[in-house]
Amino acid sequence: MKKHMKLFSFLLALTVTASSAGCSLSGKKNSSTSSSVLSEDDEGNEGSADGAKADEKKTDGDIRPQDDFYGYVNYATLKDAEIPYGQYGTSVFMDESDESPSEKIVKEIGKSDKKYAPGTNEQLIHDIYAQAISYKDDGTAEKEIMANCDRILNAGNISELMSVYGDLTLNYGSPSIFQFEVMHDYKDSSRYAMYLYPMQSFLGTSLESIHDEISKCEAPNNIARDMFRIQGDDYDTADEKGRQMVYIGMDIANNTDFEGANDMGHLLALEKTSFEEFDSIFSNLDVSLIDVFCADAKSRADGLYVIDRGQCEKINELFTDENLDKWKAYIYSTYISSMGYFIPDSSEILSDYFPKSKEAEDDQAASVVLNYLSKQVSEIYTERYYTPELDKGIHDMFDEIIGSYRELIANADWLSADTRKALRKKLDGIKLITAPEPHKVNAKDAKLVGSSLYESDKALTRKVMDDKLELLSSPMDRMKAMMLSTDVNAQYLPCNTINVTVAIMQPPMFDPKGDHAANLGGLGTVMGHEIGHAFDSNCINFSPEGKYDPSWLGEEDKKILDERADVLTDYYSKYTIMEVFHVDGKLTNGENYADLSGVECVTNILDDKEELKKLFESYAKTWCSLSVDSSGIERLKTDEHSPEKIRVNAVLASNKKFNEVYDIKEGDGMYVAPEERVSRW
Incomplete structure (x- = not known):
């Protein structure tokens, strides 16, 4: 999510139903081919004649908050919304006609006549922008890129080829099948560790889609065909x-675990590989992949975590x-496809x-x-x-x-006094991180x-690789x-911190001069939600x-x-989208717990009915x-998150x-019998 308030991953507005008794939400599809399906009262529904106040019927669809709160609040926004061409979704935060603050910063500095001090953020931005605006290869880049292509195609054996591949990755930025990352150690977040994440895509096409549908191989086939035509090969x-x-991509796809990288249980079960x-x-x-792809990593660490060993063995x-x-x-x-940006004039294909x-330069x-x-750019922002x-x-x-959390935990008398004391200790140890130093x-x-x-x-x-390796040999700074x-x-990170970025602190999410209840909502x-992750079904083990x-x-x-987590799993598994496809309550359990916990926490702060209404609508x-x-x-x-409409209505x-x-x-559509309701605290 790289654009201020424009690229929120809020991409779902679907009909939601719960199959448990008394929790059915009806819906009528609009004329759009997208899933902007909002629940409306069925004709003859008892709830439509109960004297609802005028301010509870403010949408064109006459959706009552008692039947579908998400639809009640958002109908007017969504009924005329359109998904931009080529996109899978949109939200109130996405407006592609606007420049993001980051883009404005870059253009302002890039076009400036100021002289910036060497090494400053402004100097680097200004000079790279100027190079990008005026870039035209004088033949130097083409000569080196084509020489590197010859190195690839002339490799005498697989080990020699891997040595060339490593050099191109380290020193030229070529995409690699080996996704080495340096991050906090999942088992001990007081230190950094190297992880090898599994290969996820094959020349721009996801391996999972290749695994599911062989026809998806057509796109990488076509790219390779075009790249070899640059070398002078005829079409056939x-x-x-x-x-x-x-065929390589197909073999790797059929031997890839597509869930392990997102499964906390799997990540925690990994043993470090020397x-x-x-x-x-x-x-x-005959060569060490660590040596050719990760420079001097062996001198900085004693091993790494391999997330998908089976994929490595197949490779x-x-x-x-x-x-x-x-x-x-x-x-x-x-x-060649990744370097083509630098030599587009060398080939009609590129x-x-x-x-x-010129208009969009x-x-x-x-x-x-x-x-x-x-x-x-982030520092200037x-x-x-x-x-x-x-x-x-x-x-x-x-x-x-x-x-508020402290109060909720203290009142959770279904837990022992010792456990509540331990949870309060963890709560009081949570640190807030905002802007990077x-x-x-x-x-x-x-x-x-x-x-x-x-x-x-x-x-x-x-420099990116050098910084990554330097981090590997540095002490972990939890702040x-x-x-x-x-x-x-x-x-939330298992080192017991939450990181809230400056971009998400901007309106409409937060306004220090704005309404307190709306800010809470x-x-x-x-x-x-993020603080709630400290106590979800995964992070409770830290x-x-x-x-x-x-x-x-x-x-x-x-x-x-654990028993309460199982109840939550069952609760969410009853919800569906399009009245057919069920939420995976187990997959989403941790995020659902955090959603539930976060809303319980902020509503515990307020008591005034009108203030609570503003919170819920926000x-x-x-x-x-x-x-x-x-x-x-x-x-x-x-996705470990439930669909957005369910994140509102189910909570x-x-x-x-x-x-x-x-x-x-x-x-009422929003009714859940008291004995079937779920609560974190």
């Missing part, structure tokens, strides 16, 4: 090379000289892949800068948007939410700007922000110190917590969204104060 010869190449053992997995190579099986030409085709195609637009240049210098007033407002809200300016960084954009690309690519200020996001529920230790709580209370507006059917259905299988249907404020009765 180039197409055959592409066709042979995709570098020596890792090299032994790739027994068909090793494919690392044979019999498959040499297939691997050459893949590596060549990924390299000019089609990388069209230039400012936008293209800004995009280039944001790709290279996102951290630098922080300077401009993270005001002292905002800092105070966000910390005051954090303290208020922590205080600015880096120390180094005048030598001015040298990252080379003689051309192509040369700058190489320097900046290598270090893990996201950019320009990201619209918030997260917006960013307040988000912060409450001690207050951030170490994975399921025994830190008593067994008896752990059993009670919460529903936060998740106002629209999605195509296929995207919504696909997300049910992979509020079980919330005591919501039921009281809107006088929810049996027969």
Whole structure:
């Protein structure tokens, strides 16, 4: 999520039903082909004649809050909403006609006549922008890129090819099948660790889609065909090379665990693999993949976590000289297609892949800068948007939410006194992280700007890897922000911190001068959600110190917590989209717990009925969204979050104060029998 308030991942507005008695929500489809399906009263519904107040019928669809609160709040916004061409969804936060604040910052600095000090964020942004605007290869880039292509195609064996591949990845930014990442250790968040994430895509097409539908191989086949035509192959010869190449993708797709990387249980069960053992997995190579892809990582750590060992073993099986030409085709195609931006004039094919637009050159240049210098732009964004007033407002809200949680835990008499004491200790240890600390300016960084954009690309690519490796050998700083200020996001980390970015603190989510109840319903529920993750079914296993230790709580209370989690799983599994496709209550359990917990927390702060109404409406507006059917259905299988409409209605249907404020009765669409409601605390 890289655009201020424009790229929220709020992409679903679908009909929601719960099959349990008394919790049925009806819906009527509009004329749109998308799933902007909002529940309306059935004709003759008892609830439509109960004397609802005029202010509870303010939508064109006459949706009552008692029947579908999400639809009641968002109908007017969604009924005329359209999904932009080529997109899978949209939301009230997405307006592609506007520039994001990040883009405005880049263009302002890029077009400035000011002279900036060497190594400063402004100097780097200004100079890279200027290079992007005026870039035209003088033949230097084409010569080197084509020489690298020859290195790939002339490799004598698979080990030699991997050595070339590693060099192109490290020093030229070529995409790699090996996704090495440095991040906090899932088992012990007081330190950093290296993880090898599984290969997820094959020349731009997801492996999972290739696994599910063989016809998806057509796209990578076509890319490879076009790239080999650049080399001078005729159409049929180039197409055959592409066709042979995709067999590798099919084999890897059929031996990939598509869930492990997102399964906390799987990640926590991983044992660290020594570098020596890792090299032994790739027994068909005479070179160390760590050495060729990760430079001096072996001198900085003692091993790594391999998330999908089965995929690695299959790749090793494919690392044979019999498959040499297939691997050459893949590596060549990924390299030349990723470098084509720098040499579009060298080939009509590349000019089609990388069209230039004089009218949009400012936008293209800004995009280039944001790709290279996102951290630098983030720091300037922080300077401009993270005001002292905002800092105070966000910390005051954090303290208020922590205080509410403290009260909820104290009153959770279904837990033992010792467990409540332990949970309060973890709660009181949670730290709020907002904007990243600015880096120390180094005048030598001015040298990252080379003689051309192509040369700058190489320097900046290598710096990314150097910074990543430096992190690997550094002590873990739990107060270090893990996201950019320009990201619209918030997260809880097992080291017992929450990171709330500056971008998500902006209106409409939060306004330090705005209404307190609306702020609680917006960013307040988000912060409450993230704090709630400290006690969800996954992170409850981490001690207050951030170490994975399921025994830190008593067994008896752990059993009670697990039983409540099972009840929550069953509750959400009854909800559907389009009245057919059920939510996976187990997959979404942790996020559902956090949603439930966050709303319980913020509603515990208020008692006034009108203030609570503002809170609930603000919460529903936060998740106002629209999605195509296929995207919504696909997300049910992979997204750990429930669909947005369910995140509103399922949570509020079980919330005591919501039921009281809107006088929810049996027969109403939002009604859930008291004995079937779920609660975190």
